[in-house]
Amino acid sequence: MFLNRSEGLALALPAALFTFLVFLVPVGILLSVAFQNEDGALSLRGYLDFFAQPLNRAVFLRTLKLGVLVALTSAVIGYLAAFCIVNLPPASRGRIFGLVVLPLMISPVARTYAWIVILGRTGIVNDVVVGLGLSDTPLRLLFTETAVFIGLLQLFLPLMIISLVSSMENIPKDVVPAARVLGASWLQVFVRIILPLTKEGLVIGGTLVFTGALTAYITPAILGGSKVLMLETLLYQKVNVSNDFVSASVIAMILIVMCFSANLALKRVASVRR
Amino acid sequence: MTKSLAALTFSAALVATAAAAQETLTISVYSFAQDAYKEALYDPFEEICGCELVIETGNSVERMAKVEANAADPVIDLAVISAHDALSLAEKGLLQPIDPSRLSNFDKLYPAARDPLGDNMAVGYTFYASSIVYREDLIDIDSWADLLGDDLAGNVALPNITGTQGPLTLMMLDKAAGGDGSDFSGTITAVGEEADDIVTFYSRSSELAQLMNQEEVIAAPVGRFAWSRFKSSPLPFAWAEPAEGQAGGMNVMILTADNGNEELAYQLMDYWLSTEVQTRIAEALIDSPANAEVVVSDEVAENLTYGADLINSLNILAPDAIIANRNAWVEQWNAEVIR
Amino acid sequence: MSRLATWLILAATLTFLIGPFLIVIFAGLSAGEALAFPPQGLSLKWYAKVFTVESFRASFALSMFLAVFGTLAALLIGIPAAYALNRYDLPGAETIRTIVAAPIIVPGIIVGLALLRYFVVPLNVTITLALFVTHTALVLPYAVRVVSSSLNNLRADMEEAAVILGCTRLQAFTKVVLPNIRGGILAAFILGFVASFNEVPASLFLSGPGVRTLPIDMLSYMEITFDPSVAALSALLAFMSVAIVFLAERLLGFSRYV
Numbered sequence: 001m002f003l004n005r006s007e008g009l010a011l012a013l014p015a016a017l018f019t020f021l022v023f024l025v026p027v028g029i030l031l032s033v034a035f036q037n038e039d040g041a042l043s044l045r046g047y048l049d050f051f052a053q054p055l056n057r058a059v060f061l062r063t064l065k066l067g068v069l070v071a072l073t074s075a076v077i078g079y080l081a082a083f084c085i086v087n088l089p090p091a092s093r094g095r096i097f098g099l100v101v102l103p104l105m106i107s108p109v110a111r112t113y114a115w116i117v118i119l120g121r122t123g124i125v126n127d128v129v130v131g132l133g134l135s136d137t138p139l140r141l142l143f144t145e146t147a148v149f150i151g152l153l154q155l156f157l158p159l160m161i162i163s164l165v166s167s168m169e170n171i172p173k174d175v176v177p178a179a180r181v182l183g184a185s186w187l188q189v190f191v192r193i194i195l196p197l198t199k200e201g202l203v204i205g206g207t208l209v210f211t212g213a214l215t216a217y218i219t220p221a222i223l224g225g226s227k228v229l230m231l232e233t234l235l236y237q238k239v240n241v242s243n244d245f246v247s248a249s250v251i252a253m254i255l256i257v258m259c260f261s262a263n264l265a266l267k268r269v270a271s272v273r274r
Numbered sequence: 275m276t277k278s279l280a281a282l283t284f285s286a287a288l289v290a291t292a293a294a295a296q297e298t299l300t301i302s303v304y305s306f307a308q309d310a311y312k313e314a315l316y317d318p319f320e321e322i323c324g325c326e327l328v329i330e331t332g333n334s335v336e337r338m339a340k341v342e343a344n345a346a347d348p349v350i351d352l353a354v355i356s357a358h359d360a361l362s363l364a365e366k367g368l369l370q371p372i373d374p375s376r377l378s379n380f381d382k383l384y385p386a387a388r389d390p391l392g393d394n395m396a397v398g399y400t401f402y403a404s405s406i407v408y409r410e411d412l413i414d415i416d417s418w419a420d421l422l423g424d425d426l427a428g429n430v431a432l433p434n435i436t437g438t439q440g441p442l443t444l445m446m447l448d449k450a451a452g453g454d455g456s457d458f459s460g461t462i463t464a465v466g467e468e469a470d471d472i473v474t475f476y477s478r479s480s481e482l483a484q485l486m487n488q489e490e491v492i493a494a495p496v497g498r499f500a501w502s503r504f505k506s507s508p509l510p511f512a513w514a515e516p517a518e519g520q521a522g523g524m525n526v527m528i529l530t531a532d533n534g535n536e537e538l539a540y541q542l543m544d545y546w547l548s549t550e551v552q553t554r555i556a557e558a559l560i561d562s563p564a565n566a567e568v569v570v571s572d573e574v575a576e577n578l579t580y581g582a583d584l585i586n587s588l589n590i591l592a593p594d595a596i597i598a599n600r601n602a603w604v605e606q607w608n609a610e611v612i613r
Numbered sequence: 614m615s616r617l618a619t620w621l622i623l624a625a626t627l628t629f630l631i632g633p634f635l636i637v638i639f640a641g642l643s644a645g646e647a648l649a650f651p652p653q654g655l656s657l658k659w660y661a662k663v664f665t666v667e668s669f670r671a672s673f674a675l676s677m678f679l680a681v682f683g684t685l686a687a688l689l690i691g692i693p694a695a696y697a698l699n700r701y702d703l704p705g706a707e708t709i710r711t712i713v714a715a716p717i718i719v720p721g722i723i724v725g726l727a728l729l730r731y732f733v734v735p736l737n738v739t740i741t742l743a744l745f746v747t748h749t750a751l752v753l754p755y756a757v758r759v760v761s762s763s764l765n766n767l768r769a770d771m772e773e774a775a776v777i778l779g780c781t782r783l784q785a786f787t788k789v790v791l792p793n794i795r796g797g798i799l800a801a802f803i804l805g806f807v808a809s810f811n812e813v814p815a816s817l818f819l820s821g822p823g824v825r826t827l828p829i830d831m832l833s834y835m836e837i838t839f840d841p842s843v844a845a846l847s848a849l850l851a852f853m854s855v856a857i858v859f860l861a862e863r864l865l866g867f868s869r870y871v
Contacts, residue, residue, distance in 0.1 A: 007782075008701025015694035015753060016709045019716065023750045026727035027719055055608040081626040084619040096623060103630050105854040107811040109828045110847030113835060114633035117640050117650050117844070121489045124636070124650055140428055142490060143474045154629060161626075215720035217814045218832070225474040226434050227612065232722050236817065239726060240336045241436045242604070243343065252723040259718055300822045305837055330822035331833070343730075347737060349821055480837040487647065508646070 031256070034249035050250040056234070060254065063214060063231040066145065067258075070152045071210040074160040075202060082164035083194070086171075100161050108155060112222050115151050116142065119223075143225045151219040156212040160205035167201025168194070200269065207266040211259045231255055297325040299538040302341070302353035304525075305331035306480040306500055307560045314554040319545055325538055333478045334359045334525075335436050341368060341530060351535040352542060353528050354399065356438040357390055358593035358600075360526045364395040365597070370531045372397055376540045379547040379565060384582070387524065387564040391593065396526035399546060400499065400561035403579040403588055404442045404521040407486065407504050408493035410512035415493060417517050418443075419450040422464060427471035431485060431494040434475040435462075435607040441596055442521040443495045444603070445589060449518045455589065458603055466610030475612070479503075486511070497523075498579045502559040505577060522579065522588025524564070556580070634851065641845030648841050659845040669846065671823070672830035675741070676810055679826065683748030684756070684805035688798060691756030696790070698757070699764040700772075714754045721751070721814030729818045740821040747815050752805035759804060763797025764790075803861045807854050 034046030050056050085096055103111060118124050119141040126138035141147055171194070179189050195202075220230040229237070235251040238244040303311070308331065316327050330337065330350065338359040341350055345368050355363075363369050371394040374380040380388065380397070387398030408415045413425055421430055421443075433439035444462065445455040453460065465472070473491050476482045483503035485491045504511040527543055529536065545551055552565040562579035563570075570580065579585065636650050644654030663669060694713060698706055716724065724747060733743045767790065775785040816826045825833075827850075835843045 005701065005704060008697040008703045011693035011697035011701075012703060012706075012709050015690040015757065016712045018690055019712050019750055019753060022728070022732060022746045023716055023719075023724065024712065026731035027723060029731045030723065030727040053605075053608065055612055058613055077626060080622050084622050087619065096627070099627055099631060102855065103634065105807055105858050106634060106851040107828055107831075107847065107854070108813060109811075109831050109835075110637060110851055111634065113843060113847055114637045116488075117636055117648060118633055122649060138489075140473060140490075154633065157626075157630060215722070215814065217722055217817060221832075222835075226477060227469075227472075227474050229612065232720070232814070235722060235726070237436075239818065240339055243339045245730070248726060252720075252726070255720045255723065256718070259720060263718055302822070305833070308837075328823040344734070346734065478836065484836060484838070 027252075030249055031253050032249075034246050034253060046246040046250050050247055055229075056247070059229045059231060059234045062145070062228070064258075066149055066152065066230065067210045067213040069149060070156060070213040071160075071206045073149075073153055074157045074209045075206060077157060078160035078164045078205060079190075079194070079198075081161050082168050085161070085165050086168045097162075097165065100158050100165075103154075104158050108216070108218050111155060112151050112218050115147065115154075115223055119147055119150070142223060143227050145224070145228055147223040148220050148228055148230070151223045152213045152216060155216060155219060156209040159208040159212065163201040163205030163208065164198060165201075167198040167204075171197050203266050203269045207262045211262050214255060214258055297323075297538065298328050299323075299325055299535055299542060300328040300330065300349060300351050301542065302330040302332070302337045302350040302355075304333065304354065304499075305478055306483070307502060307558070310502070310558040310560055311555070314558055314560075315546060315551055318551075319542055322545065323538060323541055327542075334438050336477075338363060342366065345531075348530040348533040350530055351533045352539040353530065354525055355528065357396065357398070357524050357526050358591075358596040359438070360396045360528050361391050361593040362597050363528065364391055364393070368531055369395050370529050370533075370536075371395060372527075372529060372543075373540075377544045377547060379544055379549070382549065382565045382567045383547065384564055384566050384585070386585070390524060390526060396528050397543070397547070398524040398526050398564045399552075400525050400564050401579050401585050401588075402522060402525070402562060403498045403584065404439055404495060404523070405498070405516065406493055406495050406514040407501070407511055408514055409486075409510060411510045412492050415512075415514040415516065417450050418446040418495075420516075421447065421493065421495065422468045422471075426493055427468070429473065429492045430471070431473050431476050431482060431491040432465065433482075433495060434477045435604055435611075437477050438523065439479070439495060439497060440475075441591055441600075441603065442523065442589075445591055446495075446516070446518055446521050449589070450516075455591075456595070458599075459606060462603065462606045463610055465607075466613075469611050469613070495521075498577075499525075499561055501577055505559065519587065519589055522585070522590055525561075637844045638848040638851075641841050641848050643841045646840060648844060652841075659841040660849065662840075662842045663846045663849060666834070666842070668825070668830055668834070669827070672825050672827040675744075675824065676827040679744055679748045680806045680809040683745055683809050684752050684802055686745070686749045687752040687756045687805055688760075688801060691753050691801070692760050692798065695757045695760040695764060696786070699761055700769060713757050716750050717754045721812065722817060724751070725815040725818035728815075733819070740819055740824045744816060744819050744824075744826065747819060748809045748812065751812065751815060752809055755804050755808065756801045759801035760794060760797050763794045763800075767793050799861065803857060807858065810854070 035042060035044070037043035037045050081100070085093060085100070088096060120126070121138040121140070125141065129135050130138055175193060176189055179193055184192070215232060217232040217236070220228060220233045221236070224230065224233065231251050231254065235248050238247040238251065316329070320327055334355040337353060338355055341348070341353060341363060344350070360369070374388070374394065377397070383398065387401070390396055390398050406415050406418070406421065420426060421432065433443055435441070441458070444458045447464070448458060448461045449455045451461065451464070474485070476485065476494070479496050479500035480503070482491070482494055482496055483500055486494065486504065487507050487509065489509070501513065527546070529539055533539070547565055549565055549567045552563040552568045553570065555561045556563050556568055556570050556578055557574055559574065559577045570578070575581065639652055640648055640650050641659050642655050642657070643649060643652030643659065644656035645652065694709070697703060698710060703709065728743050728747055732738065732746070733740060772785045772789050775789045776782060780788065811828060812826070813828045813832070816829050820826070820829055831843060831846060
């Protein structure tokens with residue numbers, strides 16, 4: 001540890017000043033817009049007006065709902081997959097883990113685009129459905145909440161699996177078999193052993209997935225369209241169609257508060273564990 | 275390796291900047307049929323003026339919002355947008371009047387296109403009809419009311435209210451329901467009741483062409499300018515002639531105020547209105563001419579909004595009526611249709 | 614759990630995660646005119662078409678420029694910051710850390726809008742500069758974090774020894790510290806490059822006539838084109854990202870640092 005503080009500050013300040021000036025200041029001004037009325041006085045009118053509109057409330061609730069649903073579903077799949085991965089022999093474990101990480105390197109535009117090919121009326125899912133005679137006509141899958149849900153789940157599931165795998169690696173190898181031998185059911189094993197020991201990974205993964213789903217733009221834009229608006233696509237419309245910067249500022253604040261609270265919850269749980 | 279890669283990318287960026295030093299004209303246009311425009315208009319113009327065209331694309335209302343956001347320092351010199359979006363910009367003082375004496379082709383225009391907004395704020399460059407495009411192998415369309423009928427449930431798209439085609443569709447739905455096409459509140463409620471059966475509300479005609487080629491949708495209202503995308507498709511698309519008639523409108527050219535690039539902007543505007551270019555664009559089946567001297571074959575005319583008789587038969591919404599009511603429509607639409 | 618169940622679960626999960634992407638690759642190989650799977654005949658024509666679309670070339674160049682120089686700029690200010698936060702007892706270290714990490718928490722779409730409204734417009738800067746600044750700020754937190762973690766693994770007394778042996782502080786840094794954290798810096802570069810190259814939400818509002826990053830350009834191209842070329846482009850980009858990461862892993866053991 002070096003003690004020359006001014007030298008240290010000189011090294012650290014460019015980065016801090018840069019982020020502060022070109023990042024935090026503009027974002028701060030944007031957020032302050034909704035706290036002013038037309039004369040510039042402090043006011044909550046922007047927020048009241050925003051939530052007075054049924055469409056805005058519906059979009060807010062839908063965003064929250066899909067965020068929670070995607071986080072929960074990814075937790076269920078994530079536990080199953082992570083448990084399987086951790087119990088693989090070391091050689092194949094690395095390879096499978098690599099395949100889970102792989103999608104994160106691929107452009108989200110490309111990953112979302114794939115679902116158009118799959119969920120469209122002439123897509124594979126409908127080929128199967130019609131081919132098996134489950135339905136006479138192709139189903140409508142695009143531009144539904146289901147499509148957005150599937151797209152988001154695929155986008156963010158890897159984050160959940162990664163966090164769960166890394167926290168499960170810390171569970172001693174023979175604990176689960178021992179519990180099974182002693183007569184514990186799988187449910188008991190999960191609730192009594194796995195869940196408490198992986199709480200941290202679950203919270204980290206859950207936060208990443210939840211905030212990711214809240215702030216994804218491409219997925220709701222491509223798979224939801226103008227009928228299944230989420231906060232991000234609504235914000236885009238407010239800005240690019242109606243030049244309504246007060247509403248945009250309100251949405252920005254809502255998103256930041258949601259992400260920030262999720263992060264805060266994460267920190268709290270993580271520090272309790274330490 | 276990193277160093278040489280860095281040097282390479284940096285020099286590429288420098289070359290790009292050097293190329294940009296050439297005189298440029300920035301225009302804002304609709305996003306459909308850009309390939310055809312490039313051939314019929316952009317490339318020949320760049321050759322004539324020795325300048326570079328920088329092109330922004332999007333639908334009318336989004337590009338209007340951008341012009342407004344950049345009013346202090348205009349990015350766009352010349353834009354083509356819908357008549358009512360142009361009027362809205364003009365009322366905010368963001369446009370400059372067009373001097374007809376600087377346009378050699380001005381007198382060749384149909385009278386209705388010469389000064390559609392008053393004060394020479396805009397010049398019409400194309401008329402279009404709006405009707406319903408549909409899959410003739412799957413469905414018949416006789417009336418605008420068919421859009422909300424049971425046969426199309428789950429297979430129809432409508433234009434979003436914020437775009438140009440949205441209000442036109444509402445007007446025709448109102449007429450089909452026996453109204454006079456001026457009060458949309460009942461129609462919006464009717465659309466809201468059927469909202470679950472509407473696949474999506476599209477905001478760009480290029481987007482709709484995609485949806486219909488993908489077979490997500492088998493019928494939707496659209497402007498005639500987008501027809502070429504349907505006509506060239508392997509799928510059997512047809513253009514409806516509903517009992518209530520077709521809707522229609524005019525798209526216009528505008529100059530942003532104080533853009534400092536008027537010389538080139540007038541040059542492009544005049545070239546775009548010339549008989550030569552208007553004919554080329556018409557023959558590509560994109561924009562129907564506003565230049566009355568354009569003559570096209572019957573076969574081409576069939577696919578356009580061509581000739582005084584057809585233009586006069588269209589159901590038109592006055593630009594000032596759209597501006598006056600748009601906010602109320604959007605509010606009701608958001609409450610009852612999108613939800 | 615039985616082996617069969619294990620492999621079934623993994624197969625299903627991986628199919629969900631990667632399967633769609635394989636479909637895109639094959640859809641791009643179609644010989645037909647419309648996007649479809651299975652493809653109607655095989656052909657490379659859509660992969661070839663990607664290289665003829667003019668706007669893709671311009672936006673690819675821009676995205677490359679941003680990914681390379683945005684990340685380099687982030688490292689340029691991020692390495693000293695990471696070093697200072699690790700080696701000095703700084704007043705307000707926690708504040709500095711929070712400020713630098715802020716871009717991770719703020720949703721990208723808000724960043725783009727804020728910079729457009731309160732940076733580009735009032736200061737009259739170009740969209741390209743705004744994109745550069747944004748991408749630098751977004752990559753900076755990763756740069757600081759990854760470099761910090763590799764500094765953590767390097768004992769501070771090595772530098773102290775170098776200073777005692779007659780090096781100046783700067784020499785001690787360039788001769789002792791820098792060579793030892795090279796791997797971490799490269800890892801940060803690759804991470805930043807991939808993040809910047811694939812970035813969408815913040816770049817959404819930061820686009821002007823003729824200035825668009827590649828992902829944004831793809832989004833608008835997708836909307837107007839129903840041929841398989843977008844599938845082909847998606848596949849090409851994915852190969853590029855995966856190849857970069859794969860090479861880095863092979864050459865450097867990249868994953869140790871992330």
